[in-house]
Structure formats: C-alpha cells, structure tokens
Amino acid sequence: ELTGMLVEALATSRASSMDPHALHTAITQTHPHLKTKHNKKEWLNLIPVILEAGRKRCGMFEKVPSSGTDGEKQARWFYVSERDEDRERAELLEELMPKQKRNETKKFKKYYYAPLQKVSRWESEDTI
Numbered sequence: 001e002l003t004g005m006l007v008e009a010l011a012t013s014r015a016s017s018m019d020p021h022a023l024h025t026a027i028t029q030t031h032p033h034l035k036t037k038h039n040k041k042e043w044l045n046l047i048p049v050i051l052e053a054g055r056k057r058c059g060m061f062e063k064v065p066s067s068g069t070d071g072e073k074q075a076r077w078f079y080v081s082e083r084d085e086d087r088e089r090a091e092l093l094e095e096l097m098p099k100q101k102r103n104e105t106k107k108f109k110k111y112y113y114a115p116l117q118k119v120s121r122w123e124s125e126d127t128i
Contacts, residue, residue: 010079
C-alpha cells in the first residue's frame with residue numbers, strides 16, 4: 001500500500017526527484033490518516049527502506065545520492081514507470097505525469113567541496 005502511495009507522490013509531483021522529507025509531506029497531505037500510524041521520524045526511516053526495496057526488486061525507483069554530510073537521508077528519489085512491475089499502474093501514471101521532467105535533477109552533482117588550505121594573501125613572486 002505504501003509503495004503505491006510513494007509511486008503516486010513521485011509520479012504526480014512537478015519535481016522530477018524528491019527526498020524522503022518531501023515524500024513524507026506529500027504522502028501525509030494526500031493521506032492524512034497516515035500521520036497517526038507513525039511519527040515523522042519513523043516515517044523518515046521507513047520511506048527510504050521501501051524505496052530501496054523497490055529499487056532492488058525491479059528498478060522502479062532510482063536514487064540520486066547526495067554529497068551532503070548526511071547523504072543517505074538527503075538522497076533524492078525518482079520513479080521509473082518503464083520498470084514498474086504493475087504495468088496497469090505505470091500506464092495510468094504515465095498519462096498523469098507532468099511532461100518534460102528535467103533529467104538534470106536525476107544525476108549526482110557534487111555541491112560541496114572541501115575548503116582550501118589557508119592561502120596567504122600575496123604570493124612570494126608578487127612582492128615588490
């Protein structure tokens with residue numbers, strides 16, 4: 001049941017990929033009764049497990065890792081309808097999915113670079 005809700009949230013979102021926090025928000029807005037089943041922390045631990053299981057089983061979810069300090073929790077996920085086991089659901093969602101989702105957000109990008117060592121303001125050859 002939760003897999004279907006995740007598929008729905010990812011497929012109908014305007015964003016091409018979503019992190020677990022955004023998925024939690026989308027799911028609890030469309031299905032408010034889920035708020036009483038688990039607290040937010042439990043949901044944020046459960047959502048990546050379900051997504052990873054779907055990725056390993058048939059590849060219906062794909063992960064874009066994050067270069068942040070907490071990469072696993074910040075990883076973004078997207079839905080691949082061509083690999084969904086439930087063809088009927090995939091075909092229906094392909095019709096509902098926003099067209100032209102950006103493929104650029106489905107790729108890993110390193111946004112954080114380690115700081116440089118302290119550099120003196122003037123190079124020795126620049127002195128007069």
